[in-house]
Amino acid sequence: MTDTSESSANDINQFIENIGLVLESAGLTRAAGRIFGYLLVCDPPEQHAQAISHSISASTGSVSTNLRLLVQLGFVEKTALPGDRRTSYRVGPGAWDSVMEDQLRATIALREVAETGLQILPDHAPGRRERLQEAVDFFSFLEENFPPLFQRYHDEKGKNQT
Incomplete structure (x- = not known):
């Protein structure tokens, strides 16, 4: 036993x-x-x-x-x-915030690089442009929605601690 x-x-x-x-x-x-x-x-x-x-x-x-x-x-x-x-x-206080903020910075950098790729590809390269546009759209979505999600988490965490 x-x-x-x-x-x-x-x-x-x-x-x-x-x-x-x-x-x-x-x-x-x-x-x-x-x-x-x-x-x-x-x-x-x-x-x-x-x-x-x-x-x-x-x-x-x-x-x-x-x-x-x-x-x-x-x-x-x-x-x-x-x-x-x-x-x-x-594991320090705010470790999760730090990790996710790094992820957000990487997401922004990837979106910027993908946008640069769109600028250098000719308009008559539809397959290649579609792949990059999908990346831009995806990273833009994450970039737009991460900050409000973080804020919501902190707002709810603050309510639970009072």
Whole structure:
């Protein structure tokens, strides 16, 4: 028979692995996803690289490399704990906003590039123009609808916190 704490630890480890798989399918490394998954559920929320490495059974080099990536992408932030000279990491407040704002910037850049493509293609290139126009239309739609959706989320979140 399985101990409840063991079952819970197994469930948490499976959650961490699942986050790793999901973020790997989104273009990150599985290790980055596992680190992020761990930081979502660890206690305390601030962890140093060596503790992360030990907890997810990954090399310190892999953890270090992937922490830099997660910080750069806005998933994770560096922090310092009083009395500890090591850098700690955590999923910071607003991490989801940061990630989605980066996605919106990429969406805008893709729309701009697709519009440039439309300008350089001759009018008598209908197949090529249609593909680019579809991209422009799609990215324009996202660009128009992301900000109100973010605002709605924050408005509703604010109502629930009062």
